[in-house]
Amino acid sequence: MNLIVQVMLFTCILSPWTCSPSPHKSTCEIKNAKADCSHMNLDGVPANLPNNITELDISHNRLKNLSSLYLYRNLMNIDASYNSLTIIENSLCLFLPHLQNLNVQHNEVYVIEEKHLKNCSHLTQLDLSDNRLKLHGEPFSALKSLKWLDVSRNKLTSAKLGTQPQLPNLVTLVLSGNAFSVLQKDDFSFLSNSSTFQVLVLSSQLFKKVESGCFQAISRLSVLVLDGSKLIPQFTSLLFEDLGGTALQSLSLKNTLQLTLSSTAFQGLEKSNITSLDLSENRITKIPDGTFQWFPRLESLSLEQNAIKHLTKNTFSGMGNLRKLNLHKALIKSRSSPLPVIEDFSFQPLEHLETLCMSKTAFRELTEHIFSRLPNLKTLDLSWSITGLKTITNRTFAALQDSPLLQTLNLTGMGINKLEPGAFSNLGNLTRLLLSYNFINQQLKGNEFAGLLNIKEIDLSLNQQSISLTNASFIFTSTLKSLNLARTLKGNLDFHPSPFRPLVNLTFLDLSNNNIANLNVGLLTELFNLKVLKMQHNNLARLWKTANPGGPVLFLKNCTKLSYLNLDYNGLDEIPYNALSGFSELRELSLRGNLLDKLHSFVFDELQSLKYLHLQKNLITSVQRVTFGVPLSNLTELYMDHNPFDCTCESILWFSGWLNKTNTSVPGFPQNYICNTPNAYFNQTVMHFDPLSCKDMMPFKALYILSSTAVLMLLFTSFLVHFQGWRLQFYWSLMVNHVLGSAKSRGVAEHRYSYDAYVIHSAEDRPWVERSLLQVEEDNFIFFLEHRDAIPGFSQIDTIIENMGQSRKIIFVITEKLLKDSWCRRFKAHHALHKRAQSASFSSHVLVLEEEPGKLGASTGNEPFIHME
Incomplete structure (x- = not known):
């Protein structure tokens, strides 16, 4: 006994979540017409829910029957998964005439007969997966409207769910993970009258035999999924021959242990209309020439996550209609083997190819003719590929001059350390160039991007802060709309003219995480169309200080079309009163993680379109109407948590009232809105602040205002009489003598x-x-x-x-x-x-x-x- 206790304690130490009780809700959550009563440890459905609910989630409880659902006759969708149901009551659909979707997966439903579902003619979706089904008679014959049926993982010994034609409107049938290994000729005869049937899922099966003509009853089949099934070559050859007479368009053979492919492996599909083939996760090492010649209509091929060693110019022969080729992790290097080889002109047969994905693929080198003769190529993804490529010259992508439609080139994470002049001069129609996560270490003089006549986006982010700019860095990219330089730049930006001056069309600029401390007021002068500016994690505090020599540097003054501005973690302790003037279109402002405390009274007054304001983790003590009245009036979300609020009448009386009556979303309230002073409210939430205590101060406040006004008026009158009394006497005498x-x-x-x-x-x-x-x-x-x-x-x-x-x-x-x-x-x-x-x-x-x-x-x-x- 002691040994058992010790084992349990040891298990709890290693995995404490396995020993702690699951969190349970105390009440159902009601939103619109949906009731969420999941994870409440219920034995029955609560009787106090609104009568008009149409959707009920009662999953993860202890229900043994569904009779308590009869109270809510308007229900259309029921999720009763993960309970202890043993049967579907005969009267369920009789009392719930509008029921359309029923989910009872992961229960203990055993016997199911026609009488159980005879009143469910309106049911369109039924999930019976992960039960212990025993089908008696024709249990689904009454489901005239059913479109989706899942009976997977029920240890069914046959794919035959009925002996008579039924389910006339069924579209998808999921039979995965059951106990049958043979597909018999009449298994799908019950679907012979199902004119809409399209999708058959037979994943995770151990097939041994398929009888000829088994798919004849569902010849309209367009999608067949066999993922995770163990397919032996003898079975696949018979299967493909039988599928040749169907309308099949998509075939998924993911993780089916297709370790080797022969040139005749898919011969049986020669007469099919397949346009999509998925062979990913099969550890294929070799593809003989001509293997895919039997798919003349194929448009999409996925060879993702295999172990191919060699691609030749005949590997993809006969695939002239292919539009998309996925080679993500298709060629990999092991410790004992050299880098895989891709021969020149390997993709030449793919004359209609539009998308080529080779991310995380290893190959020996990027030769001059690998991508030759791809006239319709639009996207080339080489991200995170392992090659010997270090420097991009004007010949590296010379073959892509045969691809005039190329728009996206992804070179992320390829270990590039240098861009030579004219590196992309052959790519005149390129619109997206992605170069992030490399090791580029150079000063950009501008000629590196010469020839990019239509470029819209350049991403140079995360290059270890090793790139420096010049006045001409982007002189050849005037069409640019998006520029990402996050964690990339070294040095400062305090030179004139600005490197961004040619980018008059720029709408997105990311300069974050560059430790920028020096810049001039003209940095963003010509960026009149800029809408998104990210400058978080820099060192801009000195630039906005009133004491800065020459005054604050208002580098944002011409970016009046900004809709998003991020200045997080810049050490800012003040905002110049006119730093945000003119930003009438700004929708989101983020100033989190700075040192802001006292703000000018009208600093936010022109932010009338602001919807999202981030001011958390600053030193803000006072939130008053004169400062925050305008931005908070139309706000959708406010983030001002983790500030040391001064919970006094002068500091947060207005803010406290606003929080209690606003419809604005305030994440983290009240638990993260904590008072720091005075001692009476220390470490308590702002919600505990009592506004009634401020009413006792009103007479003293009025007296203070009155006495202050009287003293000021007395001083003013004294000075006026002393210095200008004679003038008053003079004009008074004129007036009196004029009248009298x-x-x-x-x-x-x-x-x-x-x-x-x-x-x-x-x-x-x-x-x-x-x-x-x-x-x-x-x-x-x-x-x-x-x-x-x-x-x-x-x-x-x-x-x-x-x-x-x-x-x-x-x-x-x-x-x-x-x-x-x-x-x-x-x-x-x-x-x-x-x-x-x-x-x-x-x-x-x-x-x-x-x-x-x-x-x-x-x-x-x-x-x-x-x-x-």
């Missing part, structure tokens, strides 16, 4: 003035004014002097305005002290100018006082000079 002084204006208009002149002077020049100007009053002049004639009790402003209006002239006494007097220099001077502009008869005079000619002043006691202007 109309009568006085009329008096002035009638030339009734009280004074001849209003004298403006500084207080320190008063002695000179009294000494010099009062003498003039004796000659019948009346001056208004503010210190003498102002009426006590009147404000200074009113006195100035009132008496300037009653004065015919204004005299300015200009001294250095007057120029320092702010009241005279500002208010009085501006009001005098206003009065002068208002009245054509009004004028002013200026007295300039100087101690000496050319120098202002009146403080020395000497009599100053007086100038009247």
Whole structure:
């Protein structure tokens, strides 16, 4: 007993999944009209499902009968596989009149009779595979509509499923893995009236004998699958002779132990109409010349995964109609054998060949005439082939000049290390050139791609970062639409003009995984049609920094038609506010794995077409409406998990509300949206953030806004009064006098003035004014002097305005002290100018006082000079 326990424990250590219980769902998943109740360990169908379901998956449970299905009369599709059913109830189709597809594979159904299926006239698909069937009578005779029947792996001892013609609409019959080894003459007679029958699957059988005429009843057969069956040569020769009288078009002999082929192996199929033949996985080592001459109509041949050693110019003779030849792993090298040989002109008989696949094929060398005379070839796949090819010269593919229709050349993983000038000059119609996973180590000067007049796609990715570009690298490929340079480039791209400048038609560019740190603003200048740009896993952080010498490098500014932009893992810690301006067609933006935290308020505002946004694994703490309102409004999927969110009212109040009401898909929510601060929410999901707590802050927030506004207004008013108060007084006086002084204006208009002149002077020049100007009053002049004639009790402003209006002239006494007097220099001077502009008869005079000619002043006691202007 202890030994058994120890063995079980050891088994659990090695394979823990074998000891852990299978996960079971607790409830059925309902979507549209389908109910998924699989893997629930059920004994019966739940009775609380919607009555209108049409599809039910009840697989992987413990059902012993289907009677509980009668509750749902609208069912059309039932998957009851992997249960413990022993019988199909007679009344099943009676209670489910719409049933079309029934799957009961991997059960224990034993006896099946006509009565079990007599009401299933609408059934179109029936899967009874992997049971223990014993057929009694004519169990399938009532299935008038059945199109697909699978009774494989039931240990049936005969392919005969009935003695009378039945199943008039059957298309496919699967009899694989049963116990019969002989095909008798009348085995398929029950299908003699099946006018639609086309596909017969007899895989994984051990055949020993076939009787002549066994396929006569199904002469309309078009597809025969014998994969995995053990076919001896005697059986195949009789089988092919009997198939010669059918309408067979496709024959699959995959993994049927056809180790050797003779030149007459397929002679019996000479009169057939076979267009597709699959001989893959048979370990064939030799194909004699003329082996396939019996297939004049063959269009597709697969020799995948064999061990062929030699192909000659007669191997494929007689196959002039072949369109597709699959030689994937067909020629392989063993440790003890040399590389297989493909002779020149081996494919010459295939004049209509369009697709030649030689991926992972080993052959001695790529000679000059291997691919000669293939005028209709469109696709040549040599990927991962083992050859001695290291350098591609202008003669390597010279033979393909006979293939003017060639569009795709796949040279992926061939160990190429150099492209010489004109390497593809003979391929003028080539549209796809795939050179990824090689070891190309050179500077591309452009002449390597000379002659590619119609090229649309070049893939140079994953070349160990050993290719450097020049200004002329793509000068001969102006038609290019897709360019893949991922993990390929060495050096930087900071040179002018850009190597991509000639590629005006480019729509796809991949520059990822190149450690690019230096580039200039003109790198993508001419790529106006670019739609997909991949630049992830580079080092672009410095280029978008505000502190970068010369400012941020906006290398994306002309790519306004982008629909996909990937800048993952570039160390970006900021995005310039106008870096994404103009991208109105962008549908997917990926910035995962950077160091982004604070983003400009309007950085995403022009991304109105954005559907997919990736910002996971950054340092984002705050998600606010002013930044994310526009991109999140029309989003289909948002990825912002694994960020250190600050779960406070200021940071994620809006985001929390958006997450709870949005229809946008947010993968990873809530388990991967974790709060980092404050301590109250640390290591909890954002979903636990309580928005109600923010309502208590509203009064304080309003008070803060109100007090801040009041303080700012007070400061503004103080500065305004201090620096511009005189101007406010001036304009206020103009407005008041304009409204209230109309009568006085009329008096002035009638030339009734009280004074001849209003004298403006500084207080320190008063002695000179009294000494010099009062003498003039004796000659019948009346001056208004503010210190003498102002009426006590009147404000200074009113006195100035009132008496300037009653004065015919204004005299300015200009001294250095007057120029320092702010009241005279500002208010009085501006009001005098206003009065002068208002009245054509009004004028002013200026007295300039100087101690000496050319120098202002009146403080020395000497009599100053007086100038009247």
